[in-house]
Amino acid sequence: xxxxxxxxxxxxxxxxxxxxxxxxxxxxxxxxxxxxxxxxxxxxxxxxxxxxxxxxxxxxxxxxxxxxxxxxxxxxxxxxxxxxxxxxxxxxxxxxxxxxxxxxxxxxxxxxxxxxxxxxxxxxxxxxxxxxxxxxxxxxxxxxxxxxxxxxxxxxxxxxxxxxxxxxxxxxxxxxxxxxxxxxxxxxxxxxxxxxxxxxxxxxxxxxxxxxxxxxxxxxxxxxxxxxxxxxxxxxxxxxxxxxxxxxxxxxxxxxxxxxxxxxxxxxxxxxxxxxxxxxxxxxxxxxxxxxxxxxxxxxxxxxxxxxxxxxxxxxxxxxxxxxxxxxxxxxxxxxxxxxxxxxxxxxxxxxxxxxxxxxxxxxxxxxxxxxxxxxxxxxxxxxxxxxxxxxxxxxxxxxxxxxxxxxxxxxxxxxxxxxxxxxxxxxxxxxxxxxxxxxxxxxxxxxxxxxxxxxxxxxxxxxxxxxxxxxxxxxxxxxxxxxxxxxxxxxxxxxxxxxxxxxxxxxxxxxxxxxxxxxxxxxxxxxxxxxxxxxxxxxxxxxxxxxxxxxxxxxxxxxxxxxxxxxxxxxxxxxxxxxxxxxxxxxxxxxxxxxxxxxxxxxxxxxxxxxxxxxxxxxxxxxxxxxxxxxxxxxxxxxxxxxxxxxxxxxxxxxxxxxxxxxxxxxxxxxxxxxxxxxxxxxxxxxxxxxxxxxxxxxxxxxxxxxxxxxxxx
Amino acid sequence: xxxxxxxxxxxxxxxxxxxxxxxxxxxxxxxxxxxxxxxxxxxxxxxxxxxxxxxxxxxxxxxxxxxxxxxxxxxxxxxxxxxxxxxxxxxxxxxxxxxxxxxxxxxxxxxxxxxxxxxxxxxxxxxxxxxxxxxxxxxxxxxxxxxxxxxxxxxxxxxxxxxxxxxxxxxxxxxxxxxxxxxxxxxxxxxxxxxxxxxxxxxxxxxxxxxxxxxxxxxxxxxxxxxxxxxxxxxxxxxxxxxxxxxxxxxxxxxxxxxxxxxxxxxxxxxxxxxxxxxxxx
Numbered sequence: 002x003x004x005x006x007x008x009x010x011x012x013x014x015x016x017x018x019x020x021x022x023x024x025x026x027x028x029x030x031x032x033x034x035x036x037x038x039x040x041x042x043x044x045x046x047x048x049x050x051x052x053x054x055x056x057x058x059x060x061x062x063x064x065x066x067x068x069x070x071x072x073x074x075x076x077x078x079x080x081x082x083x084x085x086x087x088x089x090x091x092x093x094x095x096x097x098x099x100x101x102x103x104x105x106x107x108x109x110x111x112x113x114x115x116x117x118x119x120x121x122x123x124x125x126x127x128x129x130x131x132x133x134x135x136x137x138x139x140x141x142x143x144x145x146x147x148x149x150x151x152x153x154x155x156x157x158x159x160x161x162x163x164x165x166x167x168x169x170x171x172x173x174x175x176x177x178x179x180x181x182x183x184x185x186x187x188x189x190x191x192x193x194x195x196x197x198x199x200x201x202x203x204x205x206x207x208x209x210x211x212x213x214x215x216x217x218x219x220x221x222x223x224x225x226x227x228x229x230x231x232x233x234x235x236x237x238x239x240x241x242x243x244x245x246x247x248x249x250x251x252x253x254x255x256x257x258x259x260x261x262x263x264x265x266x267x268x269x270x271x272x273x274x275x276x277x278x279x280x281x282x283x284x285x286x287x288x289x290x291x292x293x294x295x296x297x298x299x300x301x302x303x304x305x306x307x308x309x310x311x312x313x314x315x316x317x318x319x320x321x322x323x324x325x326x327x328x329x330x331x332x333x334x335x336x337x338x339x340x341x342x343x344x345x346x347x348x349x350x351x352x353x354x355x356x357x358x359x360x361x362x363x364x365x366x367x368x369x370x371x372x373x374x375x376x377x378x379x380x381x382x383x384x385x386x387x388x389x390x391x392x393x394x395x396x397x398x399x400x401x402x403x404x405x406x407x408x409x410x411x412x413x414x415x416x417x418x419x420x421x422x423x424x425x426x427x428x429x430x431x432x433x434x435x436x437x438x439x440x441x442x443x444x445x446x447x448x449x450x451x452x453x454x455x456x457x458x459x460x461x462x463x464x465x466x467x468x469x470x471x472x473x474x475x476x477x478x479x480x481x482x483x484x485x486x487x488x489x490x491x492x493x494x495x496x497x498x499x500x501x502x503x504x505x506x507x508x509x510x511x512x513x514x515x516x517x518x519x520x521x522x523x524x525x526x527x528x529x530x531x532x533x534x535x536x537x538x539x540x541x542x543x544x545x546x547x548x549x550x551x552x553x554x555x556x557x558x559x560x561x562x563x564x565x566x567x568x569x570x571x572x573x574x575x576x577x578x579x580x581x582x583x584x585x586x587x588x589x590x591x592x593x594x595x596x597x598x599x600x601x602x603x604x605x606x607x608x609x610x611x612x613x614x615x616x617x618x619x620x621x622x623x624x625x626x627x628x629x630x631x632x633x634x635x636x637x638x639x640x641x642x643x644x645x646x647x648x649x650x651x652x653x654x655x656x657x658x659x660x661x662x663x664x665x666x667x668x669x670x671x672x673x674x675x676x677x678x679x680x681x682x683x684x685x686x687x688x689x690x691x692x693x694x695x696x697x698x699x700x701x702x703x704x705x706x707x708x709x710x711x712x713x714x715x716x
Numbered sequence: 717x718x719x720x721x722x723x724x725x726x727x728x729x730x731x732x733x734x735x736x737x738x739x740x741x742x743x744x745x746x747x748x749x750x751x752x753x754x755x756x757x758x759x760x761x762x763x764x765x766x767x768x769x770x771x772x773x774x775x776x777x778x779x780x781x782x783x784x785x786x787x788x789x790x791x792x793x794x795x796x797x798x799x800x801x802x803x804x805x806x807x808x809x810x811x812x813x814x815x816x817x818x819x820x821x822x823x824x825x826x827x828x829x830x831x832x833x834x835x836x837x838x839x840x841x842x843x844x845x846x847x848x849x850x851x852x853x854x855x856x857x858x859x860x861x862x863x864x865x866x867x868x869x870x871x872x873x874x875x876x877x878x879x880x881x882x883x884x885x886x887x888x889x890x891x892x893x894x895x896x897x898x899x900x901x902x903x904x905x906x907x908x909x910x911x912x913x914x915x916x917x918x919x920x921x922x923x924x925x926x927x928x929x930x931x932x933x934x935x936x937x938x939x940x941x942x943x944x945x946x947x948x949x950x951x952x953x954x955x956x957x958x959x960x961x962x963x964x965x966x967x968x969x970x971x972x973x974x975x976x977x978x979x980x981x982x983x984x985x986x987x988x989x990x991x992x993x994x995x996x997x998x
Contacts (some may be wrong), residue, residue, distance in 0.1 A: 002814070004810060004811065004813075004814040004820075005811060005814045005815065008800070008803060008807055008808075008810070008811045008814075011802065011803060011807065012800045012802045012803060015802035015803075016802055075800060075801075075802075076800075078798075079798030079799060079800060079801065080794065080796040080797055080798040081798055081799065081800070083760075083765065083792075083794040083796070084792050084793065084794050084797065084856075084859070084860075085815065086765055087763050087764065087765065087787070087790055087792040088787060088812075088815045088816055089787040089788070089816075089817065091815045091816075094814070094815055095815065257767065257781070258767055
C-alpha cells in the first residue's frame with residue numbers, strides 16, 4: 002500500500018494542473034494567514050480574526066474538490082479502471098491510495114490553520130479551557146473535516162460521474178453557492194414575492210443540509226462569544242454524513258454487484274438517517290437573511306400580527322411558586338409547575354413564547370383543555386386546584402438553548418408567565434422587558450451537559466430562590482469575578498470597579514435630581530451581573546440593559562459611566578416610538594457626555610425656529626396618520642413621491658428637533674436643572690403625553706419669561 | 717483450465733452472448749469475430765468483470781468468484797488501455813506489482829522479465845506519456861504477465877498498431893505462450909494465423925467454430941477460387957467476393973463459393989475459412 006500511496010503522490014506532484022494549483026493555493030493561504038496574524042496583532046480580537054480565517058473556507062473546499070476529482074479521473078481518462086478491477090481488490094486499493102494521497106495534501110493547510118488557532122489562543126492571554134477546546138473543535142470540524150469532505154466529494158463525483166466534467170463542476174458550483182450567502186437572493190424570492198414561507202423553509206433546509214462551513218462567505222453577522230462558531234451536534238452529524246456518504250458511493254465502484262447493492266442500500270439508509278437526524282436538529286444558530294433566523298424571526302413574526310396593548314392588564318392572579326424541570330439538549334424541553342395564589346378564577350391567561358410547543362396542561366385532577374394563540378395560553382376553571390403543570394418543548398431563534406450554549410434571560414417568556422404580556426414592541430423595535438413586579442419562589446432543575454449560570458443560588462444546575470425572573474446562561478461563559486458573569490474572551494469584560502463607579506455616579510445623579518432612587522436600582526452592587534452577548538442588540542433596541550429584582554443583564558460594560566447611563570436608560574421609560582433620540586440626548590446631558598466641538602455647540606438654539614420646526618413636524622405627522630403597506634400600494638406614483646418627500650423631511654426634522662430641544666432644555670436654558678428633573682419625572686411616570694408637547698410648553702414659557710424680563714429691563 | 721458452461725450475458729433486453737460452452741487449456745487461442753459479435757463481452761465475462769445472467773465460468777473447476785488463484789493467475793489487457801502518464805514505465809509496473817500483491821523482493825525481477833518479454837526493457841525509465849501507441853500496448857501485455865500469470869486475456873491487442881509494432885507484438889506473444897493460456901480477441905485474421913494454436917469464432921453471441929487453425933482453414937477447401945472479374949458471375953450458387961486484385965492489367969476476384977465450380981480451387985487461408993463460416997458458406 003505504501004508503494005501505491007507513494008506513486009499516487011508522485012502522480013499528484015507531477016501533474017502540473019494539480020501541483021501548481023496546489024502550491025499557488027498554499028502560497029495564497031500563507032499570505033492570507035499573515036494578513037490574519039497582522040489583524041490579530043493589531044486588534045487582538047480572536048473571533049473577528051477567526052471569522053476572517055474561516056470565511057474563505059468554501060473556496061478552499063472547492064479547490065480540494067478539484068484536486069481530488071482531477072486526480073481520480075486520471076484513472077478513468079487513461080482507461081485504467083477496467084484492468085485494475087481484475088486484480089484482487091485492485092480498484093479499492095487504487096482508490097485507497099489516492100484518498101490517502103489527498104489526505105496528505107490536506108495536511109499542510111489544515112496544520113497551518115490549527116497552528117494559527119493555537120497561536121491566537123496562547124497570545125490572546127485568555128486562559129480559558131472551554132475556549133481552547135472550542136478552537137480545537139473548530140479546527141477539527143471546519144478545517145480538517147471540511148477538507149476531508151471536499152476530497153471525498155471530489156473522489157465520489159469522479160467515481161460516479163466519471164468524465165462528465167460539466168456535471169461535476171456544475172455540482173461543485175451549486176455546492177459552493179449553497180455554502181455562501183449568495184443563495185439568500187434567490188432563496189428569499191418565494192417569501193418576498195409570493196409570501197411563501199414554506200418554500201423558503203424547504204430551500205433553506207436543503208441549504209442547511211449541505212452547509213459544511215461555519216461562517217458563510219458573504220455573511221456579515223458577528224459571532225456571539227458565548228456561542229462561538231456554530232458546532233451543534235447536527236453539524237458534526239452532517240460532517241460525518243458527508244464523509245461516509247461519498248465513501249459508500251466510492252466503495253460501490255470497487256466491489257462486485259452483490260456488494261454494490263448492499264453498499265447502495267447502506268448509502269440510502271445513511272441518507273434517510275441523515276435527513277432524519279437533520280429534521281430533529283432542534284435549536285441551531287441561524288445567522289442569515291431567512292425569515293426564521295436569529296435577527297429576523299421575531300421582528301417579522303410580530304410585524305404581521307396586530308399589536309395588542311396589555312399595559313395595565315391584570316392577570317387576576319400571581320404565580321407564587323415555580324417548580325421547573327428543564328432538559329436542554331437539542332432544544333428546550335420543559336415541565337413547569339406553577340403554584341398560583343387564586344384558584345377561583347374562571348379563566349387563566351399565561352404568556353409563553355410562541356416557539357415553544359405546549360403539549361399538555363395538567364392539574365392534580367388530570368389533563369385540562371387549553372387554547373393556544375401565538376404567545377398566549379388560555380385555561381378555564383381549575384376546580385380549586387392551585388398547581389398547574391405545563392409540559393412543552395421548542396426553541397427561540399434568538400434566545401437559544403441547546404447543547405452548545407444557553408441564553409435565556411428572565412425577562413423573556415421561556416416559561417409560562419402570569420397574564421398576557423407583549424413579547425415584542427414594534428414601536429421600540431425590541432423585546433419587551435417583562436419584569437414582574439412580584440417575586441416568585443423558584444426551584445429550577447436543569448438537565449444539560451453545560452455548566453449553567455443562574456441568578457438564583459445553587460449548584461450542579463439546580464437552583465432555588467426568590468426573584469422576579471430566572472436567567473440562565475451557559476456556553477463559553479464563566480463567573481469572572483464575584484457575582485459577575487461574562488464570556489471570558491471578550492475585550493469589554495465587566496469589572497467590579499465599573500459597577501462601584503456606576504453606583505456612585507447614579508447616587509450623584511439622583512442627588513442632583515433631588516429624587517430618591519427607584520427600588521429597582523437600589524443596591525446595584527449586590528445584584529448579580531450578567532453580561533449578555535453583543536448580538537442581543539442586533540435585532541432589538543431594548544436588550545441593552547435590563548434590571549431584574551436580583552440581577553442585571555447588560556450587553557456591554559466598558560466603564561462606570563456607560564454602565565450608569567445604561568442603567569438610567571433602563572429606568573426611563575419610552576413613551577413613543579419617536580422619543581428614542583430625545584431620550585438618548587437627555588441621558589447625554591444628564592451624564593454630561595458632551596462633545597462641545599460638535600457644530601451644534603457653535604451657535605445657540607433659535608427657539609422660534611425650533612417652535613416652527615415642531616409645528617411643521619406636527620402638520621406633517623397629520624398628513625398620513627394611518628399609513629400602512631396596503632394603503633401605500635393604493636397611492637398613485639405622484640402621491641407616493643409626495644409621501645416619500647414628507648417621510649424624508651420628517652426624518653430630518655425628527656433628529657433636528659430632538660437635538661435642538663435637548664440642547665436648549667438641558668444645556669442652554671437657565672432652568673436646565675429643573676428641566677432635567679421635570680423630564681426625569683415625565684419619563685418615570687405613567688404620563689402618556691407626547692414629549693414634544695412638554696418641550697413646546699416649556700419653550701413657550703421660557704420665551705414668555707424672557708420676553709417679560711426683557712420688557713422689565715426696557716422699562 | 718477455464719471452462720465456460722452455458723454462458724449467457726444480457727444487457728437489459730439485448731442478449732449479447734447465447735449459451736456459450738468452451739473449454740480452454742494452456743494454448744494460445746484466437747477469438748475471432750466481427751465488430752459487435754460479443755468478443756469484448758465474452759472477454760470481460762472471462763475476466764470476472766461481468767457477471768453472466770446464466771451459466772458459469774470455472775477456473776480449474778472452481779467458479780471464478782470462489783477461486784483463490786484466479787485473480788492471481790489472471791492477466792488482462794483491455795481493448796482501451798492506459799496508465800498514469802505522470803509515472804515512468806518502471807514506476808507504473810511497480811505500482812501494478814503492488815496491486816497484484818507481488819512480494820517486494822520479487823518486484824524488480826518480475827518487472828525486468830516482463831519488460832524484456834515485450835522488448836521494452838530500455839524504456840523502463842521513460843514516462844508513460846512519451847511511449848508510442850504500440851509501446852503502450854506492449855506495456856499492457858507486460859502488466860498482464862507481471863507476476864507469472866497463467867491466464868492471459870488480450871482484448872484486441874493489435875488494434876491501431878502499425879505493421880512493425882504488430883510484428884513485435886506477435887513475437888512477444890510467441891515468447892509468452894509456454895505454460896500459459898492466452899486468449900486474444902481480434903478481427904484481424906492474420907494475427908491469429910501468426911500466433912494462435914486454436915481459434916474460436918463467434919458471431920452475434922454464438923460460437924460458430926472452435927478448433928485448430930488448420931481445421932478452420934480446411935472449412936474453405938474447394939471453396940476458394942480466383943477468377944477474372946468478368947467470370948465472377950459464372951460462379952454458381954452462394955458466393956462471396958473476398959478480395960479484388962489487379963494482376964498484369966487484369967482484375968481478379970478471390971471468390972468463396974459453396975459448391976464445386978468449373979475453376980481450379982485455390983489453397984485456402986485462415987481468412988477464407990473464417991469468411992466461409994460467417995457468410996454461411998461452410
